[in-house]
Amino acid sequence: MNVLWIQAHPETRSLNGFLAEAGQRALRDEGHEVEVSDLYAMGWNPVVDAAAYAHDPARRFQVADAAKQAHAEGTVSADIQAEQEKIDRADTIVVQFPLWWFGMPAILKGWFDRVWHQGYAYGHRGPNGEWIGYGDGFLAGKRALAVVTTGGPAWFYGERGIHGAIDELLFPLQHGMLFYGGAEVLPPVLVTGADRFTPADGDRAAGDLRARLLAIPVTEPVPYRAQNSGDYDENLVLRPDVAPGSTGLGVHVRTGVRPLPPVVPPVPAGTACAAGHPRTR
Template sequence: MKVFWISAHPEPRSLNGFLTAEGQRALRAEGHEVEVSDLYAMGWHPVVDAAGYAHDPAERFQVASAAKHAYESGALSADIRAEQEKINRADTLVIQFPMWWFGMPAILKGWFDRVWHQGYAYGFRGPGGEWIGYGDGFLAGKRALAVVTMGGPSWFYGERGIHGAVDELLFPLQHGTLFYAGAKVLPPVLISGADRFTPEDGQNAAKELCERLLAMSTTEPIPYRTQNGGDYDENLVLQPYVAPGLTGLGVHLA
């Protein structure tokens, strides 16, 4: 595998830092290539601005079109181009982060905002004029795995837990971002109660993580419904006969 590992934690001596080091060590020991973007260590600039897309500040900044034009004309800022090149080289993406306020840290959200722009990550049509997305796209053929640490105990994130079901909390990343881009999204590695970990707990979590990482090439992906597979109508709404009477995020699972 050619793995691109994106991590977002400010402290390398944290549990996240430990898991990052152990996971990457396990992959390399088995002969896999690992390329890394440690966003905090890089000092990643997370804010979308005109400078990133070489846009003239005297003109109105329309983000999507400016980004597409910069990409097509070779005018993207060097930091954005470098991240896209890492994505292009990889066949597997690992996105690792602590869950803060029910989502990813701002620095990681800003990475997606700047790097996954129109003209590179979305905005394409197929041969029949249909929009490309949800099961097809620029990540088609690649796999993606989220590795997420959470402070609360696991039952807080269950179907009836007060924090909400973790699969739904991760839906914007796993379905709306990774699957939308065409990736085969693997079931996430979830590490709950992280702020109460003992050294032994950390070792156990590292063992679980390494096992999951080394099995990525054969792990069955989450069975999301594809956009153009027949389950959705021309307005991209589920057909009446698909999961009849049901609503909510779970209906998008086959």
């Protein structure tokens, strides 16, 4: 595999830093190529601005149109172009981050905001002139995997857990960004109770992460419904005969797939829950 590993954590000595190093080493030891975008180490600029698209400041800045024009003319800023070249070289994308306030850190969201722009990541038509997306697009033929740590225990992120089901919390990333771009999205690696980890817990998590990484080529992807599968009508609304009477994010998955288990056992019930807050290291 040619892997692009995108990581977003400010501390290399954190659990995230440890898992990133262990996971990348495991891939390389098996002969896979790994390219890394460590956003904090790079000092990545997460803010969309006109300068990135060589936009004339005298004119109104319409972000999508400016990005599309700059992409066509080859005037997108060098930092964005470099990340797009990494994506083009990869056949597998790993996105690693701690879950902060129910989503990815701002620096990672800003990476998507700037790199995933019109003309590159979306706004394309297929051979018959149809708009493409959700199962087809610039990531077609690639696989994608999210590696996510949380402070709260596993049951907080179950179907009835107070923080919400992890597959729904990750839906914007997995369905709206990765699957929209055409990638086959694998069930996420979820490391729960991260703030309570001991060195032994970290070693066990690294071993389980290694197993998940090396199984990427044979892991079944989440069966999201493709945009042009026939499940949606001309307005891209599910047809009445598809999952009739059901609503919510789960209707966009063909079957009731659930994420694979967390890579470490949940902490025992009754353990102090100070680390259960949705903001986690």
